[in-house]
Amino acid sequence: MDFSYSPQEEGFRTDLRAWLADALPPGWGETVFEPEDEDERAMFRLAWEKKLHAGGWSGINWPVEYGGRGATLVERAIFAEEMARVGAPEGLNIIGHNLAGSTILRHGTEAQKQYFLPRILSSEDVWCQGFSEPNAGSDLASVRTRAERRGDTFIVNGQKIWTSFAQYSQWCFALVRTDPDAPKHKGLSFLLIDMKSPGISIRPLRQISGECEFNETFFDDVEVPVDNIVGDINDGWRIAMTTLAYERGPEDALGRQIRFSQELEKLIDTVAATPRGDAMLIEDPIVRQKLARSVTEVEVMRLNAVRTFSKYLNGDDRGPDASVIKLYWSHAAQNMYEAAMDILGPTAPIAAPDPLSAGGGRFQLSYLQSKAFTIYSGSSEIQRNIIGERMLGLPR
Amino acid sequence: MNFGFNEEQKSLGDTVAALLADFPALTGPDPAQARDPAVWQALADLGLFALLVPEAHGGVGLTLVDVALAIEALGAGLAPPIAASTMIATDIIVREGTAAQQASLLPRIATGELRIALAMLENGQGYDPDAVQTVMGGNGVTGSKILVPDADIADLLLVLSRVDGGVGLVLVARDARGVSIRHHADIDPSSGLCEVTLDGAALMDDALVGHAGSGDVVPRLMDAAAIVYAGMAMGMAARMLDAAVDYAKTRVQFGQPIGAFQSIKHRCADMAVAVEAGRSAAYYAFWTAAENDPDRSRSASMAKAYCGEVARDVCNETVQIHGGMGFTWELGLHRFLRRAKVLEHGFGNHVWHYERIMAETLAAQAAGDKAQAA
Ligand SMILES: Cc1cc2nc3c(=O)[nH]c(=O)nc-3n(C[C@H](O)[C@H](O)[C@H](O)COP(=O)(O)OP(=O)(O)OC[C@H]3O[C@@H](n4cnc5c(N)ncnc54)[C@H](O)[C@@H]3O)c2cc1C
Numbered sequence: 018m019d020f021s022y023s024p025q026e027e028g029f030r031t032d033l034r035a036w037l038a039d040a041l042p043p044g045w046g047e048t049v050f051e052p053e054d055e056d057e058r059a060m061f062r063l064a065w066e067k068k069l070h071a072g073g074w075s076g077i078n079w080p081v082e083y084g085g086r087g088a089t090l091v092e093r094a095i096f097a098e099e100m101a102r103v104g105a106p107e108g109l110n111i112i113g114h115n116l117a118g119s120t121i122l123r124h125g126t127e128a129q130k131q132y133f134l135p136r137i138l139s140s141e142d143v144w145c146q147g148f149s150e151p152n153a154g155s156d157l158a159s160v161r162t163r164a165e166r167r168g169d170t171f172i173v174n175g176q177k178i179w180t181s182f183a184q185y186s187q188w189c190f191a192l193v194r195t196d197p198d199a200p201k202h203k204g205l206s207f208l209l210i211d212m213k214s215p216g217i218s219i220r221p222l223r224q225i226s227g228e229c230e231f232n233e234t235f236f237d238d239v240e241v242p243v244d245n246i247v248g249d250i251n252d253g254w255r256i257a258m259t260t261l262a263y264e265r266g267p268e269d270a271l272g273r274q275i276r277f278s279q280e281l282e283k284l285i286d287t288v289a290a291t292p293r294g295d296a297m298l299i300e301d302p303i304v305r306q307k308l309a310r311s312v313t314e315v316e317v318m319r320l321n322a323v324r325t326f327s328k329y330l331n332g333d334d335r336g337p338d339a340s341v342i343k344l345y346w347s348h349a350a351q352n353m354y355e356a357a358m359d360i361l362g363p364t365a366p367i368a369a370p371d372p373l374s375a376g377g378g379r380f381q382l383s384y385l386q387s388k389a390f391t392i393y394s395g396s397s398e399i400q401r402n403i404i405g406e407r408m409l410g411l412p413r
Numbered sequence: 414m415n416f417g418f419n420e421e422q423k424s425l426g427d428t429v430a431a432l433l434a435d436f437p438a439l440t441g442p443d444p445a446q447a448r449d450p451a452v453w454q455a456l457a458d459l460g461l462f463a464l465l466v467p468e469a470h471g472g473v474g475l476t477l478v479d480v481a482l483a484i485e486a487l488g489a490g491l492a493p494p495i496a497a498s499t500m501i502a503t504d505i506i507v508r509e510g511t512a513a514q515q516a517s518l519l520p521r522i523a524t525g526e527l528r529i530a531l532a533m534l535e536n537g538q539g540y541d542p543d544a545v546q547t548v549m550g551g552n553g554v555t556g557s558k559i560l561v562p563d564a565d566i567a568d569l570l571l572v573l574s575r576v577d578g579g580v581g582l583v584l585v586a587r588d589a590r591g592v593s594i595r596h597h598a599d600i601d602p603s604s605g606l607c608e609v610t611l612d613g614a615a616l617m618d619d620a621l622v623g624h625a626g627s628g629d630v631v632p633r634l635m636d637a638a639a640i641v642y643a644g645m646a647m648g649m650a651a652r653m654l655d656a657a658v659d660y661a662k663t664r665v666q667f668g669q670p671i672g673a674f675q676s677i678k679h680r681c682a683d684m685a686v687a688v689e690a691g692r693s694a695a696y697y698a699f700w701t702a703a704e705n706d707p708d709r710s711r712s713a714s715m716a717k718a719y720c721g722e723v724a725r726d727v728c729n730e731t732v733q734i735h736g737g738m739g740f741t742w743e744l745g746l747h748r749f750l751r752r753a754k755v756l757e758h759g760f761g762n763h764v765w766h767y768e769r770i771m772a773e774t775l776a777a778q779a780a781g782d783k784a785q786a787a
Contacts, residue, residue: 018422018478018700019415090415285778299775302768309767312774313694313715320416320693327416344686398675404685405678409658412673 022091029088030095036072037103046104050377053370055228059185062109066140069108076114076138078268079122083134090326093271097319101275109185111272113137113144117190119263120207124248124256133188133209147177147191147210147234148257155399157192158201158254162236164193164208166243166250171195171208173216173239179393183219183232186212192257195250205253207260209245216240226385264394265339267322267329270346274318277350280383281315284308284357287376291361298360307356314349321345337408340400347390347397354384416696418482425464426482432459433490439603440491442745447603448493450566456496457525465503470519476703477504477637481644481696488645489652491752494562494604495528497641502529502571504637504702505582509623509630514584517619530567530587531638532558532609533760540765542631548575549583549621553591553613562755564607565594571622572611573631580631582622589615601751636709638760639717640702643695646724646756649749650691653724653731654684656746660735677734684727691716691723711773718766721757728753 022030042049052058069075078093079085088096108114118137121129136142153160162175173193183189189210196204210217216239221229248256263269285308291298298304325338357380358365369378391397405411418426432455433439438446456462464480466472480500487497503522506514521527536559538544547556554574564570570585570592585592591614597606623630658681661672671677698716701709728750732739739746761769 018418018696020697020700020706021704282778285774289775305771306764306767309718309770309774312770313719313767316712316715317690317694317719320697321690324416324689324693324696330415331417338689341686341689344682345690398679401679401682402675404682405672409681409685411658411661411678411681412670 022095026089026091026095029092030099033074033096033099036074037099037105040068040072041103041105051106055230059109059182062106063140063143063185065106066108066110070139075140076118079118079134079138083122083130084138090323090330093268093326094323097271097275101278104279105275107276108140109182110137110140110143112146112182113140113142113188115263115269115272116146116260117144117188117209119268120190120247120256120260121209123259124207126244128244129209129247142187143182143185145180145183145186145189145212145234146260147180147189148260149179150176151178155396157257158205160192160194160205162191162193163197164195164206164241166195169243171206171241171243171246173208173210173236173241175236177234177236179222179231180219180234181231183212183234184221184229188212189234190247190260192253195253199251202254204251205257206250207247207253207256208241209247210236210239210241211245214239214241224386225388226382261395262335262339265343265400266335267325267339267342269394270318270322270342273346273350274315274322277315277318277346277353280379281308281311281353283376284311284353284360284380287380288360291375293362298362304360307360311349311353311356314352318346318349337403340395340403341408343394344397344400344404347394350390351387354380354387358384418696422479422482425480426486428459429456429461429483429486430490432456433486433492436490440745440748442742442748444601444603444748444751447491447748448566448605452493453495453525453528453566456492461496462499462503462525463523465500465507466519466523467507470515470523472519472523477640478696478699478703481699484641484644485648485651488648488756490648491603491748493566494755495530495566497645498531498562498567499527499529501531501634501638501641502569505571505622505630505634508633508705509628511619511622513619514622527569528563528567529569529571530561530564531634532561532564532570532572534558534560540761542573542635543580545573545575545580547572547611549581549616553615554583554585554611555613556611558609558611560597560599560759561607561609562759563605564609565596565605569617570609571634572609573634576621582630582634583620584617584622585611585614585620586617589617591615599755601748601755603748604752604755606755632710635760636713637702639713639766640695640698642756642759643691643698643713643716643720646720646753647688647691647695649753649756650684650688650720650724650727653727653746653749654681654688657681657684657727657731657734660738664736671734680730680734684730687723687727691720694719711770711777714761714766714769714773717761718763718770721753721763721766724753725757 052061077086077088081087121133150160164171164173189212191208191210192205193208194204195206216237218235219232221232223229289299321342361375367374368381436452463472464475468474506518567587570587572583572585574583591612593610595608599606661677662670664671694716698712701712732746738744
């Protein structure tokens with residue numbers, strides 16, 4: 018066990034720090050923030066991602082031959098720490114980097130890798146995930162969107178739902194039914210679909226928070242070249258399981274942990290600057306207990322991720338521990354936002370842009386957004402089934 | 414960076430677990446039967462107490478991280494507390510002791526000749542070491558200590574005491590003049606909890622460990638003990654989880670194993686997540702203590718607060734999953750419930766440690782702001 022950094026790793030940190038100091042807009046996080054408007058914010062995040070790429074900091078953990086940096090585990094952890102330290106913006110193409118890219122790297126043909134991976138790294142292509150359907154959520158294997166092979170193309174018909182960022186995406190990876198007569202897990206295929214294809218339409222869906230990040234996506238006789246299948250025909254379930262392992266795994270958790278630790282630091286700063294009666298709110302022992310619990314849980318999120326990375330590096334397979342990671346961070350983060358609302362007390366309901374909102378109203382928005390954590394990427398109930406059955410061996 | 418244990422570290426854990434399993438009374442239903450002196454001797458013969466002692470003093474020269482899994486095993490096996498206490502005291506003597514103390518004590522610790530109990534808490538004083546009233550003066554140590562695990566079978570007492578206006582640790586022989594010991598009536602009779610009254614208790618030669626007041630000796634002791642207790646709590650929690658899962662697989666009601674019911678399965682899954690999370694916190698803390706990393710106190714407090722809560726919750730759930738069986742004396746789950754309470758309140762409970770985390774976090778955040786402003 019060793020958490021220390023070599024001179025080389027410290028060098029990596031110094032380079033990244035220097036680059037960040039230049040790359041972020043002056044006053045970032047103090048006087049300059051992300052745009053309020055949803056679309057402008059998306060474009061701001063995309064521009065930031067492109068900047069990271071131009072600086073050589075995109076997909077740092079990917080192999081060098083596909084444009085990555087082949088970063089070590091330590092470098093990834095340093096990257097996460099430094100991004101957190103400066104409160105760097107999030108990206109827009111998270112699904113591209115973390116899910117599409119990782120799945121293509123693992124199962125794609127050489128031609129697919131050569132074509133898609135550099136375009137993901139540069140965020141020239143933003144990706145969305147076409148898994149869920151109105152009647153196939155937790156029971157993902159019952160998707161009905163059909164893909165029929167005709168010569169060199171698949172003809173796709175059906176509907177996906179909850180498709181996050183479809184409105185900004187050039188590409189979608191989708192789980193579709195290619196054999197309706199086979200048992201449900203055995204008739205699925207994994208297709209890469211160009212969102213510009215004729216026959217695709219999307220309709221935004223409004224979320225709890227009032228934002229419209231996700232959509233309904235309709236496929237009406239959409240033609241997809243057969244070359245755009247990942248894995249074999251009817252082997253899509255196995256490919257999709259890889260995608261889910263990354264969606265729930267330590268890479269994803271470490272990225273999120275950055276955001277949560279920033280928000281927690283902001284919460285602590287806010288509480289430290291908030292008067293309550295004759296004292297400051299931060300002096301309230303109950304407030305301090307709640308904050309400290311979240312400090313601990315957010316730190317454990319990081320440690321869980323690093324510990325699981327180490328297991329993979331030491332030769333263990335990706336298994337149900339991804340579910341352990343996901344179940345943990347999702348509830349810990351929800352606890353943190355619930356604690357934030359508790360701590361703010363009487364002014365907790367005041368949101369942006371009210372001048373009296375705490376921390377610019379971010380906690381109210383984040384609180385609402387946090388409700389999704391235990392639903393997407395496999396709901397908590399599904400994660401508990403996986404842990405119970407596959408890790409602990411309990412009967413089905 | 415690597416957050417895994419090597420083969421040697423894992424095998425130490427397995428060896429201690431196997432040894433303790435040879436003493437079924439340790440985890441048997443009757444706590445009064447669980448204080449078998451042969452356990453100490455067996456652990457000593459195994460060389461457990463030599464592990465943290467430097468080679469120059471006849472030991473193996475390992476660090477806390479090397480023994481993390483062995484400590485988990487001590488927790489899981491409900492080993493006599495004096496084993497952990499002696500290891501914590503060893504860490505302090507190795508890190509902070511004078512050359513003379515090291516030369517005289519460490520070789521005897523390594524062979525298992527010296528058992529050391531930790532005398533910290535006082536009636537009416539809470540958990541804070543700075544609030545200690547016991548005082549070391551010209552004619553010995555005077556004060557009254559409570560909840561000292563295994564004080565009655567110790568050779569030495571490491572006593573938290575006011576020294577020259579500060580707070581420090583002093584060594585007193587258990588059979589020294591002015592020391593009297595009374596057993597508490599308490600929730601876990603296997604922990605050997607005692608009240609120790611020091612009435613001008615005679616000091617050993619060279620009794621003061623490290624520097625009083627200014628030095629790191631008391632914080633180091635609190636951290637090392639918090640981490641060792643957290644490790645033991647995780648050993649217990651993992652063992653209780655296994656018990657719950659085994660029972661859920663075999664107990665049949667309504668024609669199926671109860672583990673097929675989601676309300677039971679999901680509880681087990683939540684416990685498994687809590688055990689993994691607690692281990693992440695504990696293992697990291699073992700590492701910070703081994704390296705004396707700047708994050709040591711914060712991570713020790715995180716581990717102690719968090720793992721204490723995890724062990725408590727897992728013990729509670731395990732009783733529930735066992736139904737009426739869980740409530741019986743005979744099954745012995747109560748032994749873990751009892752010990753978990755003792756560990757939870759030793760060296761600061763979660764409330765005390767969460768407050769300490771907050772103080773550390775605010776200090777770090779202020780230092781960070783200052784650095785950014787500069
Ligand atoms: C913000 C957000 C973004 C999303 N983005 C995407 C995306 O980009 N692409 C995409 O494909 N999908 C996306 N999803 C969809 C998400 O994956 C599904 O919502 C999720 O899998 C749950 O499916 P469902 O909504 O149909 O709920 P259901 O499956 O109907 O579940 C309803 C409730 O029943 C419980 N339940 C279901 N089955 C069981 C069981 N066997 N045992 C116990 N309880 C059970 C669930 O846990 C849940 O509490 C997104 C969802 C959200 C909220």
